[in-house]
Amino acid sequence: MFKAETFVSSIKNLLSHPQIQHQQWRSIVKVRLKWVKNRSLDHVIDTETDLKAACLLKDAIKRSPTGFLTAKSFADWQKLLGLTVPVLRFLRRYPTLFEEFPHPRYANLPCFRLTGTALLLDSQEQSINKAHESDTVERLSRVLMMMRSRTAPLQSLHALKWDLGLPDNFEKVLIPRYPDHFSFVKAPTGVSALRLAGWHEEFAVSALERCNEGGEMGDEY
Known part of the structure; x- marks a missing residue:
């Protein structure tokens, strides 16, 4: 499997082709699709x-x-x-x-x-959160690593709490235990934000790349 950078570069080169650029300026075609319930x-x-x-x-x-x-x-x-x-x-x-x-x-x-x-x-939920805390820290670190400033407002993270699997009041019960991963800062707008304390190279590898490196996806991919 080629790397993500190669894929992005290939897409950019494809879109810069004169024929593709010409097609992009053509009018939008109306397509009627049948709505099918699942x-x-x-x-x-x-x-x-x-x-x-x-x-x-x-x-x-x-x-x-x-x-x-x-x-x-x-x-x-x-x-x-x-x-x-x-x-x-x-x-x-x-x-x-x-x-x-x-x-x-x-x-x-x-x-x-x-x-x-x-x-x-x-009570069972709290036990599960505790048992898988390292996975939660990794997910949150990955989210911050995707930010250009490696910082995200706490308000935005609270809105994603369910999707990220963060425990309730994570800023009080989780973040203080990992000062080598996170720190609290003030965003330019004045709101409280969470910043990645340091880059973690092991988190910079996607699950897809891990599977490919381990040979789990086979030669058909």
Whole structure:
């Protein structure tokens, strides 16, 4: 397999060809495609969305000083959680995880706290995060290595927390344990950011390259 630099260079040379440049300036052709549903894929996407929203809500309830959230506090979280239904309806869909009860002072205000099952699952999640912490550090390092400044705002990383497999409050429970990998800085805009403390050459090799070097992909690739 040729290296990524060679591939990029080949694409640039191809696009610089006069014939290709001429074709790029031609008008866009309208193409009508038939929309085909994939029920298996749709099911996976729906399940993944629900799982992500449930985990984010679980973490939010854990962070709450009162140990619960009111319906008013998450009324506008629907888009943030990627849900197609109101958050209140979503929470009521999973009574095994979220226990509903009336507010101590306002009886008409629904509140939600974690059930024993949710707390048990959270404990298991923390154990898994701890067991695979080195993988998490590697993923986060790779993300920062892709940045030109090797720095990313914490707010942006929080938005990617689920996708990167970062634990909740990772800036407090994970980052301080790895000062040789990360450091907190102030971005030019004044927001808090995370910077890569040093370049790690072992992380600069992609999984695809590792498989190819190990001969796992065979000669057919």
